[in-house]
Amino acid sequence: MAYVINEDCIACGSCVDECPVEAISEGDIYTIDADTCTDCGTCADVCPTEAIKPA
16 A cells, blocks of 8 residues: 655655655655555654655
């Protein structure tokens, strides 16, 4: 099950450097490529707004 980023995302960039498979794309609200995500959860661990949750 991949992780998803919800509307609470503030596009701070904390998650991008944490993703070991580069599944996160930048934007107004960041997105996670479900096909690339390995469900490790490191992005969710560093998110200051808790905007990243399991899908």
